[in-house]
Amino acid sequence: MKTISRKRDLDKITKLSVKFGRLSEANLRAKTREFRERIQKGETLDDLLPEAFGVSRVAARRILGYAPFDVQVMGGIALHQGTIVEMKAGEGKTITETMPVYLNALTGKGVHVITTNDYLAKRDATWVGPIFELLGLTVGFVTQGSTPEERRAAYQKDVTYVTNQEVGFDYLRDHLVRDPAARVLGGLNFGIVDEVDSILIDEARTPLIIAEPQEGSSETFPHFAAIAAMLEEGKDYTVDRREKSVELTESGVKEVERLLGERLFEAADDTRLYQFYQALRAKSLFEKDRDYIVQEERVVIVDEFTGRLMPDRRFMDDIHQAIEAKEGVKVRENERVVATITFQNFFRLYEKLSGMSGTVATSKEEFQPVLIGTRSVEMSAEVSKALLSRDVPHQVLNAKHAHEEAEEVAKAGEPGLITVATNMAGRGTDIIIGPEATARGGLHVIGTERHESRRIDGQLRGRSGRQGAPGSSQFFVSFEDDLIQLYAPDRLWEVFDGADLPEDRPVYHELLLASVDEAQDAAERMHFDARQYLYRFDEILDRQRSLVYREREAIVDNAFGADGVLALLGSALPLSVSFPASDAPGRAEARGALLTAIDELWVEHLAVIGELQDSINLITYGEEDPLVTYTTKAHELFEQFRNNVVDKVKGALLV
Structure with missing residues (x-):
């Protein structure tokens, strides 16, 4: 029934767009005042939808030079209805959301467009914000560097572009203030979550946490890190990387107590035992340039899904301190949680919520532009080293070079250019494919391994073949990849263990392809x-x-x-x-x-x-x-x- 209703609305919107297209800018702006007056008199947003979408469509044409297509209008209607809309990468999600954003902003309660990174928040506010301003609405954006005053001003606008991290933390901070004037966020009326799969699925396991320093025994971590470094995996302890746990063997317990000179496992206070295990986990389960980098004598987390740095976040449960000790940088004081919430529960606070998600379908010629996607900073460095050894010119984009992100990714579509990038190139960045590169086959994407989530692979593939442009993608998988080691079915090892496989050329086998899919199924x-x-x-x-x-x-x-x-x-x-x-x-x-x-x-x-x-x-x-x-x-x-x-x-x- 909703599909039929949307089609009827589309027909009305199409006719009204022609009618409103004859209006001057002043008269278009006057429609916004008219709509708001009608809402005050009792009309609903559903009543106004055809007219509001028609006005928004006309404004988009005047600002951008083109109007939303029919399929984008249908997507906009679905977003207004509080659903999740799937649109392939490059199909114009940003312009699709302008219509429901305008309609819902007419209530005066504010609309939040929630993105995955600061670049997108600022880009979209700058790009499509003039559409709303033409219609008499106000537009703002919030990024990590925004001051409290700038945040408050942005949230008071009719339309606010903001990342999921920033709006979530602003909510928590607002509930720590003692003066109501210190709050910044305001109400949570209508939110459109861009890349909703990334935010509500991939990042769902990591809660938002605000912590403050507290007195603790941080001086013990360097000592424990030194002891952990002396232990041998398999002999002194075992590691379950799938469950992310470590366990000392019987001989390992004796070795630890010998090195420490104390009966650690019989102490009444188990705090030191807990901290030692965290030191062992830091050594065995957390890798530099994959899970974190060391920057200016600080341990900085690398987001697993976006590849971006998270300088304001710390691993909890003493893990961050254990990693600091492992890396030989200053161990900061212990922290205690003062406020926390998961994204799932935070977004339930909105009166109405909708989302957009992009999946992609896969679609060489000499001098074709190439984007090589890696899962970690470490892997991007290895690929770069291999290319340099063969005198292959290229550019590198990872968490260590994030400030150059927009410029470098934009250039990735230039003919003959090779770009090595982590996950950060998969979403929210614009790769421009010019006519010359298009003629040579478009962008060719290479994945150095498969991710535990198909969606992340899809985001990388989606950099090629956007909006009908030519492009191609190719993934390589190794028996040594974490995905295969942790999740591949047993029969894979039964067939290939001990097999004399060539090291210098690819192996193709139906069982291998099926096992990769099964491994991703198991991980998901x-x-x-x-x-x-x-x-x-x-x-x-x-x-x-x-x-x-x-x-x-x-x-x-x-x-x-x-x-x-x-x-x-x-x-x-x-x-x-x-x-x-x-x-x-x-x-x-x-x-x-x-x-x-x-x-x-x-x-x-x-x-x-x-x-x-x-x-x-x-x-x-x-x-x-x-x-x-x-x-x-x-x-x-x-x-x-x-x-x-x-x-x-x-x-x-x-x-």
């Missing part, structure tokens, strides 16, 4: 289970977080006054302690005491909940589901948190 299933597991656990914390944030917001906004304090504290508060309306200092003191108690104890609660999540699968309760056990204990901990808040406020007010 495991990651899907991990996302579901994380979501189910985080859903419980999300309910607690929502309640705490709602109460805290009311306190900051002065909506939680003296009566609220008295109701919270109950009859235990002496009657002599009261806060009449005229007693502003008393009311301020009560609110201050509440905020202090909530903030300090919520941080402690997050730490305890984190420990519970880490330990829940290690505890056996017969046949009981770990989630059931976690739910019960989390509820008990939350009740304890609330009781502790009451006790802390009583103590502060009765001193």
